Amino acid sequence: MSLLAPVGLVALLAVPAILLLYFLKVRRPEVRVSTLMFWRPFVADRQANAPWQRLRASLLLALQLLAALALALALVRPGVSGAIGIGGTTVVMLDASASMQATDIGPSRFEAAVARARDKAHQLGPGQEMAVILIGQHAELLSPPSSDPAVLDSALNRARPTGSEVDLGEAFSLANAVVAGRPGASIVLLGDGHARAPASPPRVGARFFYEPVGATGENAGIETITRTAPGTVFVRLANYGRGDRDLKLEMLADGRLADVLPVHVAGNSTSDVTWTGMAPGTQVVEALITPGDALAIDNAAFLVTGSPPARKVLLVTEENGFLQRALKLRPGIDLTIQKKADYKPGTNYDLYVFDGWVPAGKLPDPALVVAPLDGNGPIPLGNQLNPGLVLPVDPSDPITQDVVLKDVHVLTAARATVPSGWRTAIAAVDDPLLLIHEGEPRIAELTFDVHHSDLPLRAAFPILVQNLLAYLLPGGFENQVYPTGRVVTLATEPTARSLEVQTPSGKVVKLAPPFPAAPFTDTQTPGVYTVRQQLSSGVRSSQFVVQFEDPDLSRVGVGSAPFVELTASANAAPPRGTLELWPWLAALAVALLATEWFVFHRGP
Amino acid sequence: MLSPAELSLLSRLDLAYRRPVSGLYAGERRSPRAARSPEFADFRPYVAGDDFRQIDWRAYARLERLMLRLYVAEEESSLNLVLDASASMTVGSPPKWPAARRLASALAFLGLSSMDRVAVGVLGNRQLRTPHLRGNTALARIWTFLEDVEPRGVAEPSMLTDLDWPRPGMTVVISDFFTETSWAPAVAGLRRRRQEPLLWQLLAPDEENPSLAGDWKLIEAESEQERELTITPALVGEYLANLAAHRAGIRRAAEGAGGRMLASLSSQPLEEQMLTGMTAGVIRR
Known part of the structure; x- marks a missing residue:
């Protein structure tokens, strides 16, 4: 037993104060009455009826003293030292993968998991707190550690399942950050075992519990x-x-x-x-x-x-069969190939691809520029160098989605510095390899000649080119099929004044103005999405499709707990905590005061 | 003491005696004796010695039997008004004594209007009484008597028997009846003196429903005894129960002596007091 706020002992002065009040004689108003014979003698014993009289046994006095004592003890915050179970932080991770939408337990697995989390929030004891992490496409901390059930309820109300696979490794990283410095914490995963586990077991800095949600595998x-x-x-x-x-x-x-x-x-x-x-x-x-x-x-x-609408694309190159074939893979592409000597400015195309060269003067847009070694490109290029190992890409970037660069090597690339307004989509250890101009005009620039790389020999190349076409070409999204959860870049027509998307459920999302239009992220529901662009010539309506295509998630049978590696702090002996007793003492004081009030008003 | 409107109201009312009374002189009260008067009472067979003049010859012609006509004797009655003039009657808001005085005056007016002889007495420090009065000046003398009385001291039931009531009639006791001693023997003594007792309990509103709460020092008006109390709703409940039990004892005492008991509040106007009497059958139109 320890006292966490010894200064609260001052409150014990209330006890002698109450006794003093009992010793002082009360001054009563006088009133004349016809008779006393109907009034039974009764004086409440909460104060003396004669000054400094001997203290008599009194229920009211006893209740008041006990209430004051309980209140004073609550103020000094006594605590009982104990082992695990006293206090502690619980991090609840909610699996929001598409399989959690299964309705084998009502109303759905995800709702059942949220209900369990809500129960945990309402069963928190004194000194205990809970955090909530939603495992979506990215782990999201819905609520930091809190002991307030209302706060946790509010956070849980915001939880929604996704229509795609989710990443468990990111969620564990976030959970570890939450439990860091909180001994005795625990992490609880509420899910059906379909969250994508990292390649190697994640390290977990707290005790880990897996509570499966789900009943059947029939689907x-x-x-x-x-x-x-x-x-x-x-x-x-x-x-x-x-x-x-x-x-x-x-x-x-x-x-x-x-x-x-x-x-x-x-x-x-x-x-x-x-x-x-x-x-x-x-x-x-x-x-x-x-x-x-x-x-x-x-x-x-x-x-x-x-078929997607026909788009005119100009490829200016001396010779690049890889690029030529990759561009032709997209239906509706009307590809014109010119040598740089034949290029004439002013000809209208939907996309310009300059391979190893760019024309002097203003660069037409949208444009894909490949290694303009003469230095006239939108980004000044320096000397050739070995850029080193190609780094993994961001899978959530629309330019590099489904682009795997694990076996790709680049022999030489031009040194480049990323100017303001540009971002790096693909990089090597020592040099950026693909840079994207953010916003208008839409321009992408490769800093290396594709012939100096094995990229064109990999499956990643045509995918990368298709992603670049989807980004650069106006209407590149039209009649395309995207997996659920994919971020869709909607390249508008040059004359577009507004852009909106209608989801399969009928909801309309306005994306522009301002231009450039923000990427469309609400793709959790499979179906046909309608895109409307207000052009100067009228409304252009087109569509794209979002498709659920993940057999792993369709196998809705409840999976086993993910393999995790418990760190030393998680395996350590449970820390000793302190159970604070003040809430119970405060409640006792309130109960005693209520009893005293009742006894006083009810009379003897 | 009484306003013209109240006198106008009282002029339409009368006291209702339960039993016929026998007085010295003719009056308006029904007498137990038969006599010559305009009001027919009954027939009875003729017996030797009866006055021939009272034989109903028309009945003889129909029945061939000698029958005597009997008539109701209407005689005066005596109304005795006894007021509690102890110190407790000064207590209350409004105080009980002025209300008791007005009530006694009103009853005296009713009695005098019916040709009754009215006497007024008080219980208290001095046991005073007027002689039986009748006539035009009686009411003024009664008012003067009551205005001269100052309530103080203690009133006990035994004082009721000390007052001498030689004539049969009705005795109205106006009091709060707040005594430890039982009123039953004194009221029974009235019956033995051929008095029809009427106990009229007059209380102040805060005695009927106490509004006190919390810590008080209560001082009894008659004994100056003090009692410190913490008045709680439970204690008020006990008070009301004790008052009801005490009132039931007074009612039993009155009814045991062939009389009646009724109660009113000092805050009630005279019209309501009379209505209370009419409801109890003590006063009639």
């Missing part, structure tokens, strides 16, 4: 949808559960039901369906399986059959 979904021939759509249905399923596949063309196909899918297997009823001119095909099941997000798939 079916659409794994693939693609067009195999004009008017023909191939759909692969997967049954991730054990039992066979008889399903119906509804095919919708541009939002209208076109066909219903019965499909039998055995447990843990797939069934392929080829639909040949697609009418000519159909822009979007939607495949939907019924009846619904635990996870609804994978029951629908979309196929954009309409």
